[in-house]
Amino acid sequence: MTTNPFPETAPENKENHVTTGATVWLTGLPSAGKTTIAYELAGRLREEGHRVEVLDGDEIREFISAGLGFSREDRHTNVQRIGFLADLLARNGVKALVPVIAPYADSREAVRKRHQESGAAYLEIHVATPVEVCSVRDVKGLYAKQAAGELSGLTGVDDPYEEPDSPDLRIESQNQTVGESAAAVYALLSERGLA
Numbered sequence: 001m002t003t004n005p006f007p008e009t010a011p012e013n014k015e016n017h018v019t020t021g022a023t024v025w026l027t028g029l030p031s032a033g034k035t036t037i038a039y040e041l042a043g044r045l046r047e048e049g050h051r052v053e054v055l056d057g058d059e060i061r062e063f064i065s066a067g068l069g070f071s072r073e074d075r076h077t078n079v080q081r082i083g084f085l086a087d088l089l090a091r092n093g094v095k096a097l098v099p100v101i102a103p104y105a106d107s108r109e110a111v112r113k114r115h116q117e118s119g120a121a122y123l124e125i126h127v128a129t130p131v132e133v134c135s136v137r138d139v140k141g142l143y144a145k146q147a148a149g150e151l152s153g154l155t156g157v158d159d160p161y162e163e164p165d166s167p168d169l170r171i172e173s174q175n176q177t178v179g180e181s182a183a184a185v186y187a188l189l190s191e192r193g194l195a
Contacts, residue, residue: 011021021051021090022194023083023115027108028127029156030142031134033181034099034174039101040182043096045195049069050095055082057100070153076107083111085106090120095194100128103155121194125185126167131156133174 024041026034035056042052060082061068068074079102086096102108108124115122134156135143145151146158155160164170169188171181189195 004108016065021095022121022123022189022192023090023098023111024125024189025086025102025108026097026125026127026131026185027102027167029101029114029134029137029161030101030154031137032127032129033137033171033178034101034127036099036178037171037173037185038099039180040178041097041185044182044186048195050195051093052095052097053089053095053108055096055098055100057082057193058132060085060100070159072104075103076089076110079104079107080110082163083125086111087114087118087120090115090122091118095189100162101106101155103159103161105164108164110129120191123168123188123192123194124164125186126164126170127181128170129173130135137140 016127024038026038028073037056038054038056038195044052045052047108061078064081064085065078068078080102081101082098083101086098089096104112112122129137138144142151142154143157145156155161171184176184186195
């Protein structure tokens with residue numbers, strides 16, 4: 001009789017989707033504060049010893065979704081790719097912080113469903129900064145380019161943004177500091193047993 005040289009792979013020892021990972025999807029308009037909040041939260045979680053990855057939308061577009069445009073179909077494809085990566089990380093014990101606009105409700109719902117099917121925790125955070133505030137912040141100069149006629153298809157201006165009906169948390173970043181916004185997300189993670 002031979003024994004299993006890898007006892008941790010024996011069926012009775014397999015974990016059934018038990019993980020401390022989670023996907024925290026921060027959706028909102030351009031310049032709403034999604035990425036800033038994600039990096040602030042990532043720092044706090046790392047200090048506590050959590051494994052964390054920030055899936056920045058701009059980096060994903062450059063390295064994983066290069067070649068995709070900004071049509072509804074391409075945006076959906078981009079969101080599904082990011083959702084796949086986030087789910088993969090979350091199922092493997094990583095906190096995946098995803099500051100990505102994801103303007104369409106059906107795309108976000110498909111990502112949530114993927115997580116439900118895999119058993120990975122998923123939280124949707126709506127960074128509900130008004131377009132008037134975002135256009136003043138204009139971190140990447142997109143609103144100025146759109147106003148000058150150099151850019152079209154800007155989410156929330158001349159392209160749709162479907163606000164979440166019932167996010168796990170809604171943040172109005174114009175009314176609080178970055179630290180307070182990140183603390184609100186951290187409190188939700190703690191409440192759900194994920195931090």
